[in-house]
Amino acid sequence: MKAKIMDAMQKFSKAMFVPVLILPIAGLLIAIGNVFTNPRLIEQFSFLDNPITMGFGSILSASLLPILTNLGIIFCVGIALGLANKKKAEAAFTALLGYLVFLYAMNKFLELRGMLVEPDALQGSGQAMVLGIQVLDMGVFLGIILGLVVALIHNRFIDTKFNNAFQVYGGARFVFIVLIPILVLSAIALSFIWPVVQQGIDGLGGIIKETGNFGVFLYGSLERLLIPTGLHHLIYTPFLYTSLGGVAEVGGQVFEGARNIYFAEIADPAVRVLSGSVIWDARGISKMFGLIGACLAMYQTAKPENKNKVKAILIPAVVTSFVAGVTEPIEFSFMFVAPILFVIHSALSGLSMVALNIFGSRAIGPNGFIDFLLYNLPLGIEKTRWPVYIVVGIAFFFIYYFTFRLLITKLNLKTVGREDGGQETKLYSKQDYKEKKGTLPAGASATVANTGLSAMIVEGLGGEANIKTIDNCYTRLRLKLQNPELVDEALLKDQTSAKGVIKNGENVHVVYGLTVPQVREDLEKFLGRNPEGDE
DSSP states (O other), X not given: OHHHHHHHHHHHHHHHHHHHHHHHHHHHHHHHHHHXXXXXXXXXXXXXXXXXXXXXXXXXXXXXXXXXXXXXXXXXXXXXXXXXXXXHHHHHHHHHHHHXXXXXXXXXXXXXXXXXXXXXXXXXXXXXXXXTEEEEOOTHHHXXXXXXXXXXXXXXXXXXXXXXXXXXXXXXXXXXXXXXXXXXXXXXXXXXXXXXXXXXXXXXXXXXXXXXXXXXXXXXXXXXXXXXXXXXXXXXXXXXXXXXXXXXXXXXXXXXXXXXXXXHHHHOTTOOSOOGGGGGGOTTHIIIIIHHHHHHHHHHTSOGGGHHHHXXXXXXXXXXXXXXXXXXXXXXXXXXTOHHHHHHHHHHHHHHHHHHHHTTOOOXXXXXXXXXXXXXXXXXXXXXXXXXXXXXXXXXXXXXXXXXXXXXXXXXXXXXXXXXXTOOOOOOOHHHHHHHXXXXXXXXXXXXXXXXXXXXXXXXXXXXXXXXXXXXXXXXEEEEESOGGGXXXXXXXXXXXXXXXEEEXXXXXXXXXXXXXXXXXXXXHHHTOOTTOOO
């Protein structure tokens, strides 16, 4: 039962990643639009004071802002797409249709029951206009619920076939037929259930606000602690896109969730300082500063004969973490060999966010330095107080450094470069492995190289017959295996440059970093499998 629950949660977490990965792009483009319309920048750079660039910036911001007010449909389609086992395109299209059916069903039921408030009294009533239809204000939760419902029905009935004249009603059409009564009944039921649920959510939001910095600490720590399970997306997503992360009126519109609020505030020149809810998206401070200090500590405590190897391993990981905010290559270098360091890292990550909150930072820092620059510099110091973020980050660089160095030396932790005699300092690069084994002649093509890597991955996973499903998230190859005991972790780490291997029942995650989409594509081609899982 526990394995099934974890499997379901990991699938849901992966599906949430579909819309979550896309939405920050809208935010970055809104920030770019702000560059062309920011009055302070226009004063300093006179060439920006022209109708062409200012008009372009206004159009860019205005065209992307509606994405933030229609997150329900985005999550509905994205989750259905992510959870569909096959025929994902049909699942996404069905989700779109189902979303519209639900909206109109709820609207009509509320009208028949006399439950609709006057359109000019919507604010604070618990109702809202969604795609021009007045319904209960369920926000992004509506999309999540409907996405799950559509995916479940799709996976259950997509293979349904009929004979003779009824064969046209099979497959995706039958899925939609089954969905219609379910969606209508759900709309009726949620008309009574959701107000109670909303009270509970509001109560939880009140508790989070009352706990103040302790709540921020728990949030920051848990978001890191859940990295090994792949469920950390389930921690930050509700705060970024629902009322748990705050509710604010910006430019006459009400926005819920930290990221939605600050995206709207970026586009509104009347906002002088970003709201305090931005703290929920300051998770990048440990990525940009803290883990860099940890890497310096691991390098300096490595055995002298291993320091050059350690430097070659850690420098790319440091650059990736600082620039792009991808931390797993660093975290997996000590997560399993010295778990206490990972616990300390999680606690320090939470404390660094508390420090930002105490000192009044309003800087946006979800990932790495590129995001930090694009978001904060154009907005200016007054609106973001970004120097506070930098100062706190530098302080935590030293806190991480001295804490890691002390623990590594006092507890004799076997971090990278401190392995016992006979153990080799990791990690091999893909090219190192091929040269060592002599599997590639000079001038061999990239196709052959990728095939060789895929063959090694298959061997490390226990053979082709052992691999049931293949998927990936931002940095991990996510697999479901017949027998996880057949996994050769040493081979995957030493000979395919895997940063870490996590087993949880039949679910196995192999961490490759930002190259994982290409690794998955090459692996599927090698095995002759359709990425979509369609028939």
